[in-house]
Amino acid sequence: MHTAASPRLLPTIRSPREVKALSAEQLPQLAREIREEIIAVTAKNGGHVGPNLGVVELTIALHRVFSTPEDQLVFDVSHQGYVHKLLTGRGGAFFQGLRQTDGASGFLCRAESPHDSFGAGHAGTALSAALGMATARDLHGSGEHVVAVCGDAAFTCGITLEALNNVVSSTKRLIVILNDNEWSIARNVGAISRYLNRLSTSPTYNKVHHDLERFFTSLPGGQEMNRLWVKWKRETKDFFVESSLFEKFGLRYLGPIDGHNLDELVKNLEFAKHSDTPIILHVLTKKGQGFDAALAHPEKFHGLGAFDPLTGESKKPAPGTPPNYQDVFGQALVRFAKARPAVVGITAAMPPGTGLNHLAAECPRQFFDVGIAEEHAVLFAAGLATKGVRPVVAIYSTFLQRAVDPIIHDVALQNLPVTFCLDRAGLSPNDGPTHHGLFDLAFLRSVPNATVMQPKDEDELVDMLHTSLHLDGPSFLRYPRGAGAGVPIKAQPALLPIGQAEVLREGSNIMIWALGGMVADALRLADRLAAEEGLSVGVVNARFVKPLDRALLLSHAACIPLLVTLEDHVLAGGFGSAVLEALQDADCPAAVERLGWPDKFVEHGSSVAVLRAAHGLGPDELHRRILDRWRNRHPAPVETGA
Numbered sequence: 001m002h003t004a005a006s007p008r009l010l011p012t013i014r015s016p017r018e019v020k021a022l023s024a025e026q027l028p029q030l031a032r033e034i035r036e037e038i039i040a041v042t043a044k045n046g047g048h049v050g051p052n053l054g055v056v057e058l059t060i061a062l063h064r065v066f067s068t069p070e071d072q073l074v075f076d077v078s079h080q081g082y083v084h085k086l087l088t089g090r091g092g093a094f095f096q097g098l099r100q101t102d103g104a105s106g107f108l109c110r111a112e113s114p115h116d117s118f119g120a121g122h123a124g125t126a127l128s129a130a131l132g133m134a135t136a137r138d139l140h141g142s143g144e145h146v147v148a149v150c151g152d153a154a155f156t157c158g159i160t161l162e163a164l165n166n167v168v169s170s171t172k173r174l175i176v177i178l179n180d181n182e183w184s185i186a187r188n189v190g191a192i193s194r195y196l197n198r199l200s201t202s203p204t205y206n207k208v209h210h211d212l213e214r215f216f217t218s219l220p221g222g223q224e225m226n227r228l229w230v231k232w233k234r235e236t237k238d239f240f241v242e243s244s245l246f247e248k249f250g251l252r253y254l255g256p257i258d259g260h261n262l263d264e265l266v267k268n269l270e271f272a273k274h275s276d277t278p279i280i281l282h283v284l285t286k287k288g289q290g291f292d293a294a295l296a297h298p299e300k301f302h303g304l305g306a307f308d309p310l311t312g313e314s315k316k317p318a319p320g321t322p323p324n325y326q327d328v329f330g331q332a333l334v335r336f337a338k339a340r341p342a343v344v345g346i347t348a349a350m351p352p353g354t355g356l357n358h359l360a361a362e363c364p365r366q367f368f369d370v371g372i373a374e375e376h377a378v379l380f381a382a383g384l385a386t387k388g389v390r391p392v393v394a395i396y397s398t399f400l401q402r403a404v405d406p407i408i409h410d411v412a413l414q415n416l417p418v419t420f421c422l423d424r425a426g427l428s429p430n431d432g433p434t435h436h437g438l439f440d441l442a443f444l445r446s447v448p449n450a451t452v453m454q455p456k457d458e459d460e461l462v463d464m465l466h467t468s469l470h471l472d473g474p475s476f477l478r479y480p481r482g483a484g485a486g487v488p489i490k491a492q493p494a495l496l497p498i499g500q501a502e503v504l505r506e507g508s509n510i511m512i513w514a515l516g517g518m519v520a521d522a523l524r525l526a527d528r529l530a531a532e533e534g535l536s537v538g539v540v541n542a543r544f545v546k547p548l549d550r551a552l553l554l555s556h557a558a559c560i561p562l563l564v565t566l567e568d569h570v571l572a573g574g575f576g577s578a579v580l581e582a583l584q585d586a587d588c589p590a591a592v593e594r595l596g597w598p599d600k601f602v603e604h605g606s607s608v609a610v611l612r613a614a615h616g617l618g619p620d621e622l623h624r625r626i627l628d629r630w631r632n633r634h635p636a637p638v639e640t641g642a
């Protein structure tokens with residue numbers, strides 16, 4: 001805690017210049033204040049607590065040694081960028097509004113600050129982007145430094161390895177920080193993770209290399225001696241000590257480095273800054289450092305909602321809150337997997353987020369966590385499916401964007417029975433554009449053999465999962481983040497007729513074809529339009545985007561003056577587009593009002609309701625838009641005098 005004798009430092013930091021001006025003795029106090037601020041703000045707003053508490057010293061050291069925005073720091077995922085924000089003029093009220101409307105984004109964002117050289121939210125992008133920047137710098141002949149900060153789980157991403165394969169052929173100057181805390185969201189998995197663990201616990205490896213390099217470069221003419229030493233090391237290959245994997249890719253390796261020791265970090269970064277070959281610094285950090293609750297529960301504190309800043313206890317949901325879609329899905333999958341051993345679940349590093357943690361706990365042999373490797377997850381499922389296994393691949397809508405090619409080329413083309421469960425379809429409001437799931441229909445609708453569906457509630461989700469496990473080809477279920485509608489789950493799931501919509505309410509003036517959770521909105525809109533305007537408004541639960549219930553659609557188009565489509569997806573290529581195409585193909589000139597997300601990236605915001613209202617999809621805006629369209633076509637009769 002700060003005292004009268006030590007005034008707070010954080011409020012005085014308006015740019016990295018002030019970080020550089022502090023004395024080394026003041027830095028631990030700055031680190032303490034940053035941690036206090038991060039805990040206070042995330043306790044209120046939720047966020048990525050553990051990853052940020054783990055990089056406090058690393059980020060301070062980066063800003064001591066490098067000078068943004070001239071130098072570029074590229075953070076992988078960038079969920080660990082809060083410290084960087086606090087040191088680059090985004091503290092105070094802006095940071096206190098983290099992940100809220102008009103507050104700081106939870107990720108780096110080029111539009112937010114010139115210090116954010118690259119925006120992100122998906123994993124594994126930093127090394128490729130940084131390599132592009134370093135190569136552009138070389139082409140321009142400018143001298144800035146480019147530093148990629150990658151977590152250990154980023155190295156489970158194929159893209160990171162593809163970038164690594166290209167480093168030495170692209171540039172001589174690139175600094176890579178491997179921020180190794182042994183955790184992805186869950187514990188990191190796979191052979192690379194085990195390798196890093198061996199590397200960081202080996203007492204002989206690179207301490208020797210590192211000390212010698214530092215010794216050489218401290219001597220007059222030492223750079224040349226160091227160059228010869230590095231050359232000799234390369235030529236003798238593994239003669240002296242085991243050479244690291246990274247050296248085989250042509251990067252100089254330094255480490256392991258204590259990621260909470262500011263002095264050690266600064267010295268190593270200074271050394272890296274002058275390296276004449278690409279270099280990787282293996283920095284060991286602890287997720288949640290400085291907060292006991294987060295240290296004790298790294299998985300929970302990777303990213304979470306509001307919590308008690310003293311105990312770390314999560315705020316309890318209001319009594320009566322229905323279970324989350326992810327848990328309903330996860331528990332239903334356990335039931336199906338127990339009844340049918342061929343059913344397996346696959347996650348790309350998101351066991352709790354997808355609800356597959358239930359399967360992991362109850363049927364571990366039928367559960368696979370493949371790391372942050374969505375493309376591999378889909379191809380792996382395709383291979384399993386060729387041999388009679390029934391894979392269920394659970395990937396958030398936004399992360400499935402990574403796997404479009406294997407969906408088309410490896411699953412759909414070969415018509416393999418793989419079920420895809422796309423959680424977070426719709427908004428992820430506090431996270432923002434990197435995490436909203438608003439594009440999946442546009443890329444799935446065009447895939448031959450695909451069945452694409454969205455349930456109106458959690459009971460129908462279980463029906464759809466059950467139905468998908470009886471299909472001969474690929475199927476895709478999309479459902480939103482958060483709590484279900486609160487309906488009971490039937491003891492026996494229903495097998496849904498493929499391509500058949502459900503008429504929930506008949507109407508003669510307007511028919512709203514709604515998809516997923518929007519069905520509940522449609523029912524409320526129908527009530528209000530009836531009560532306030534005297535209109536007869538029907539509601540259809542579309543259920544299937546592909547195949548669409550064309551017969552029902554055409555029968556409505558033939559006799560109902562206005563059709564409305566309502567979806568939690570961008571309008572371009574979405575459900576409403578499918579409706580228009582079907583009508584056009586049948587030469588049916590129906591009036592259709594399409595309601596969905598506009599053709600722009602939707603920002604982060606305090607809640608779904610706030611963002612919906614801002615983009616014309618709040619209850620009042622929807623009511624007005626439907627009414628405007630109705631009145632456009634049916635103007636009120638002009639009153640004439642006597």
Ligand SMILES: Cc1ncc(C[n+]2csc(CCOP(=O)(O)OP(=O)(O)O)c2C)c(N)n1
Binds near residue numbers: 051150152153350
């Ligand atoms: C393509 C993609 N898949 C999944 C995620 C979800 N995700 C966010 S952070 C994270 C783990 C990152 O671990 P690491 O890179 O080691 O960083 P740390 O959080 O441990 O600092 C995952 C899986 C993502 N952001 N992007």
